[in-house]
Amino acid sequence: PSTNHITSRKRKEDLEVCHVILGELEAHRDSWPFLEPVDRAKLPEYFRVVKKPMDFQTIRCKLRDGRYSCREAFASDSRLVFSNCLFYNEDQSKIGMAGHSMKNFFEKRWSELNR
Numbered sequence: 001p002s003t004n005h006i007t008s009r010k011r012k013e014d015l016e017v018c019h020v021i022l023g024e025l026e027a028h029r030d031s032w033p034f035l036e037p038v039d040r041a042k043l044p045e046y047f048r049v050v051k052k053p054m055d056f057q058t059i060r061c062k063l064r065d066g067r068y069s070c071r072e073a074f075a076s077d078s079r080l081v082f083s084n085c086l087f088y089n090e091d092q093s094k095i096g097m098a099g100h101s102m103k104n105f106f107e108k109r110w111s112e113l114n115r
């Protein structure tokens, strides 16, 4: 089969993995700080320090709009959610602890689905 046939099957497999993981991230009990973009009106200073804000709703829209070329691009945005959180919040804060929990959950599931 031609290479683009292979790449399109690989791309379909990649997108399925992303849908599975994103669904689990959204359903996780500790996902609450990350479900929607940080509110620029409520927290303007957040956008002065966090250069690349990211959240699960934005990732869902990008996935739906076919804006992830491969599973690694999806993983990169997912990891951005957690690195932003741990940059902005103390480790022992409620949101900091949620960030650690979600990062650990993501990396565990990511390694399981990419074995």
Ligand SMILES: CO[C@H](O)CCc1ccc(O)cc1
Pocket (backbone or CB within 6 Å): 033, 034, 038, 043, 046, 084, 085, 088, 089, 095
């Ligand atoms: C994903 O949430 C962001 O890290 C902002 C966290 C935050 C929001 C309100 C506050 O009073 C403090 C931290």
